[in-house]
Amino acid sequence: MDAFDNDFRDRLELLIKWRRDVRRFRTDPVDPALVAQLLELADHAPSVGLSQPWRFVSVDSARARARIVSSFERCNQAAADDYSDETADEYAKLKLEGLREAPVQFAVFADETTEKGRGLGRRTMPEMLRYSVVTAVHTFWIAARAAGLGVGWVSILDPDDVHAAVGAPENWSLVAYLCVGWPLESSDTPELEKAGWEQRQGAGTLRRVH
């Protein structure tokens, strides 16, 4: 079962390089069976103590989605206001989310009090529970991309707003809000790089401890 050959590894490399944070979606629906398959795969993500603390909430109602859009608009305006005039103008031009277009949307939480895993591995680093949710999101993301589906992770939101909008239990903490749908385009260049906001750099940060 170690037989991931060079052809597979080359294509995995392409997948990693072509995965994008998508903000421009077509509005046509996504087959629920495909979404279910991706969620099933995400359930194989690594988790501390095998706790599988991820909770994907599908946000479908117009009412809940309107509350998310409203939270984004408020947080995005506050973010713009924090920049100097010139940068604020640049920031305002960025397309940072596809909340109005993406046909499938998830609020993804960490169940902070799950007994699954029996606490193993999170005594000194309780944040491992939330990190486990991130690996599930990332697993969903790359599997979605392999199926041609785009995913956008929106963090310009007030977690309390999202919590309230979807009626999540108190002991769940928001880790990610995901927009999912067919992308308008595909590219190997990050959207923020194309827009001139920031550039991707190669690995130059490795340090050795001698």
Added chain:
Amino acid sequence: MDAFDNDFRDRLELLIKWRRDVRRFRTDPVDPALVAQLLELADHAPSVGLSQPWRFVSVDSARARARIVSSFERCNQAAADDYSDETADEYAKLKLEGLREAPVQFAVFADETTEKGRGLGRRTMPEMLRYSVVTAVHTFWIAARAAGLGVGWVSILDPDDVHAAVGAPENWSLVAYLCVGWPLESSDTPELEKAGWEQRQGAGTLRRVH
């Protein structure tokens, strides 16, 4: 470039299902060129605002490694002491890390004060910086597995000990400690499941908000 065909997707599914948290390593060395290639790929992970805040520190010295082992032993004993007698016995039998065997080890930090990304996307959710580091670790992990390499994420450590052991800058926070090497065996069943500590469950957590 959307041509990730069914054969590729089937093998990606296998990769996700066969990825393991490895704690039993062979001690023979890993080609540094392979490790460099995996780190280069990890640099393509998603990051908030294209901040790329991950800092991989290669922990090579016997002295630094001894400090890590010592931190693990102390934290692991404290964790065992927290369980009732019966569970503590069960816990004590688990092999939870390969710190003495793994030829390659990384302490992975988030640079909390990086200016890269210009703060975009982390005003209301500053934890996005650490979550970005998690996606880099996960990218490294699955690419390593595709190359037949095992990765184990050790969280039974005091982050302050790791910080001191590798002499990390003050503004870096520890996200992960990774053991990397050729695994003694491969399996599609999590080690904690084989040991009877916890069982993997299928996705049953999807909720819909109507």
